[in-house]
Amino acid sequence: MAKYLLRTFAIAYLFLLVAWPVSLVVTHTFANGFDALHAIFTNADLLSALRLSAIAAFIATVINTVFGVSVSLLLVRTRFPGQRILGALLDLPLSVSPIVVGLALVLVYGPLNGWFGPALEAQGIHVIYATLGIVLATSFVSLPLVIREVVPVLREVGDDQEQAARSLGANEWQTFWRITLPSIRWAVVYGVVLTLARSLGEFGAVKVVSGNVSGETRTAPLAVEEAYLNFNQEGAYALAFVLASVSVICIAIVAVLRHRSGKVHS
Amino acid sequence: MTTRELRTSGLSRTSGVGLGITMLWFSLLVLIPLIAVLVTASEGGWANFVRTVTNEQTAHAIKLTLAGAVAVTVINVFTGTVIAWVLVRDRFPGKALLEFVIDIPFALPTIVAGLVLLSLYGIDSPLGINVANTEASVFLAFLFVTLPFVVRMVQPVLEELDLDVEEAAASLGASRATTFRRIVLPSLAPAIFAGAALSFARGVGEYGSLVLLSGNLPFKSEVASVRILSAIENDNTEGAAAVAAVLLVISLLVIVVLDAIQRKVAQRG
Numbered sequence: 001m002a003k004y005l006l007r008t009f010a011i012a013y014l015f016l017l018v019a020w021p022v023s024l025v026v027t028h029t030f031a032n033g034f035d036a037l038h039a040i041f042t043n044a045d046l047l048s049a050l051r052l053s054a055i056a057a058f059i060a061t062v063i064n065t066v067f068g069v070s071v072s073l074l075l076v077r078t079r080f081p082g083q084r085i086l087g088a089l090l091d092l093p094l095s096v097s098p099i100v101v102g103l104a105l106v107l108v109y110g111p112l113n114g115w116f117g118p119a120l121e122a123q124g125i126h127v128i129y130a131t132l133g134i135v136l137a138t139s140f141v142s143l144p145l146v147i148r149e150v151v152p153v154l155r156e157v158g159d160d161q162e163q164a165a166r167s168l169g170a171n172e173w174q175t176f177w178r179i180t181l182p183s184i185r186w187a188v189v190y191g192v193v194l195t196l197a198r199s200l201g202e203f204g205a206v207k208v209v210s211g212n213v214s215g216e217t218r219t220a221p222l223a224v225e226e227a228y229l230n231f232n233q234e235g236a237y238a239l240a241f242v243l244a245s246v247s248v249i250c251i252a253i254v255a256v257l258r259h260r261s262g263k264v265h266s
Numbered sequence: 267m268t269t270r271e272l273r274t275s276g277l278s279r280t281s282g283v284g285l286g287i288t289m290l291w292f293s294l295l296v297l298i299p300l301i302a303v304l305v306t307a308s309e310g311g312w313a314n315f316v317r318t319v320t321n322e323q324t325a326h327a328i329k330l331t332l333a334g335a336v337a338v339t340v341i342n343v344f345t346g347t348v349i350a351w352v353l354v355r356d357r358f359p360g361k362a363l364l365e366f367v368i369d370i371p372f373a374l375p376t377i378v379a380g381l382v383l384l385s386l387y388g389i390d391s392p393l394g395i396n397v398a399n400t401e402a403s404v405f406l407a408f409l410f411v412t413l414p415f416v417v418r419m420v421q422p423v424l425e426e427l428d429l430d431v432e433e434a435a436a437s438l439g440a441s442r443a444t445t446f447r448r449i450v451l452p453s454l455a456p457a458i459f460a461g462a463a464l465s466f467a468r469g470v471g472e473y474g475s476l477v478l479l480s481g482n483l484p485f486k487s488e489v490a491s492v493r494i495l496s497a498i499e500n501d502n503t504e505g506a507a508a509v510a511a512v513l514l515v516i517s518l519l520v521i522v523v524l525d526a527i528q529r530k531v532a533q534r535g
Contacts, residue, residue, distance in 0.1 A: 002442070003356060006348055006351060006352050006356070007352050007356050007358060009345075009348060009352075010348060010349045010352040010353075010364065011364065013345055013349070014349070014364060014367050014368065016386075017409060017410055017413065018367050018368075018370050018371060018410070018413065019367050020386055021382040021383050021385055021386040021387070022370060022374075022382050024382070024385035024386055024392075025378070025381065025382050025385060028385060067288055067291060067292075070284050070287075070288050071288050071292075073281075073284075074281060074284060074285055074288065077281075078277055078281050078285075080277060080285060084525075086289075086292075087525075088521050088522070088524070088525040089292075089296070089297070089521070090292075091521055091524065092296065092300070092517060092518070092521055093296065094464070094467070094468075095464065095467035095468070095471065095517040095520045095521060096300070096471060096513070096514060096517045097470065097471025097472070097473060097490075097491045097494075097510075097513050097517075098376075098471065098473055098474065098491070099471070099473050099491040099492075099494045099495050099498075099510070100300075100303065100471065100491075100494065100510040100513050100514055100517075101299075102498075103303060103494060103498060103503075103506055103507065103510050104299030104300050104302055104303045104510070105299050106498070106503075107299060107302035107303060107306055107503070107507065108298055108299045108302045109299075113503070115298070115302060136295060139295060140295055140296060140299075143295070143296065172278065172280050173280075194373070197373040198373070200375065201373075201374065201375025201376065201377075201378065202375075203375060203376050203377045203473070203474035203477075204376070204473040204474050204491065204495075207495075208495065208498060221375045221376075221377045221378070221474070222377075224375075224377045224378065224381065225377055225477055225478065228381065228478055229478075236381060237381065237385075240375075240377070240378040240381045240382075243375045243378050244374055244375070244378050244382075247370075247373035247374050247375065247378075248370065248373065248374075250373055251366065251369045251370065251372075251373045252366065254369075255362075255365070255366055255369070259362075
């Protein structure tokens with residue numbers, strides 16, 4: 001009896017909080033068939049917003065993947081002073097408000113009063129109100145996702161095989177490419193997909209650093225807000241649908257891969 | 267010191283260079299900017315800082331944010347544990363779909379999350395429930411974005427739990443409630459607590475999902491992040507940094523708590 005009560009509760013809660021609201025975005029988008037979606041892909045400003053989001057998310061994901069794998073290796077396979085503090089600090093981006101992230105970047109890279117901003121500006125490097133700032137904000141918020149996937153797997157597989165490879169004469173590079181990377185590849189894939197989903201949708205931090213100029217520094221999530229506030233509800237829903245589809249596809253990929261690898265969790 | 271530690275002590279040249287580059291990037295991207303927030307907040311002196319964060323409108327926003335985050339965290343401790351329990355111990359058709367739905371709030375862009383909630387709980391609500399531009403909307407948005415944290419922390423621990431111990435307790439005459447309270451709950455407690463800490467931190471810093479939903483009305487539905495943003499837009503960097511410093515200190519405390527829980531579990535493990 002208790003079992004059915006709990007089951008009903010869980011289903012009802014998730015239906016009312018997530019499933020039903022999300023499904024409404026789909027019905028709103030297709031209220032007039034494909035018109036709303038068609039309108040997005042023929043609007044130059046919205047297309048450029050989507051393109052900017054895709055570029056920033058791609059660069060941030062590449063950076064965070066290289067950074068994440070390196071840091072994971074350093075945390076698990078080496079010892080150095082301050083390691084524990086670093087491990088804890090790496091989780092900070094998950095708990096800091098996106099608005100605080102944006103402000104923090106402006107304080108350091110702002111073109112007029114930032115700590116480094118004016119010097120960079122003198123070199124012709126624009127950070128805030130430019131693509132670079134959007135990339136930095138996006139990298140910041142999605143920084144720990146690869147690390148959180150890779151570290152537990154690295155711990156679990158241990159370093160016996162790496163030791164064996166090295167004793168057989170493999171150098172560090174060979175050991176990494178032939179032994180370590182294959183053993184953590186799924187964790188890296190999950191991390192990459194989650195990072196991509198998170199990067200594509202970042203709103204608050206990007207809003208602060210981007211300047212939100214249509215056709216130049218306005219990303220897709222910013223364009224959703226703009227469309228909604230300008231009473232273009234249909235456009236807002238359609239663009240939201242495009243973004244939601246990408247993130248839902250991302251988590252579906254992770255779910256299927258996890259299921260296939262026989263583990264629900266890494 | 268174990269042999270493992272001996273083996274891995276001392277950095278090779280590659281690791282040393284790697285550590286240098288990654289630390290430089292982490293400092294430029296995360297540490298220095300966050301320190302800049304604290305430094306800027308302190309520049310005006312303590313009295314100024316206190317005056318900024320106790321400004322009537324700001325204080326109301328901070329209180330609303332904290333109250334909302336605490337309330338949502340308490341609810342998540344309960345619902346998150348129940349959902350994790352259903353996912354691990356129950357079997358029914360469509361369970362995989364439930365599993366999938368839980369991750370949606372984590373991957374969905376926050377601005378889309380706001381729009382999504384608005385379509386069921388806004389002015390055109392098919393349910394006739396309209397929370398747009400009220401305090402309740404803040405609460406609802408927090409509830410949505412923090413949904414996965416407790417579930418995803420508790421679920422793997424519950425999966426690892428040994429059923430034998432529970433069966434032994436039951437065979438010795440313990441009721442199901444007693445078994446849960448005395449056997450299951452103590453093992454789940456660290457995971458529940460860690461999930462609660464993450465969901466609290468997420469709630470405190472939430473912004474994107476509120477933009478369209480809450481209307482950001484001063485003294486009503488305005489949260490701390492919105493106060494920071496309006497200060498930035500008014501070129502009041504110091505004021506923005508002061509409120510941001512409050513949120514940042516909360517984030518740091520959460521990180522410290524999480525680290526302590528992880529240590530404790532590792533020691534026990």
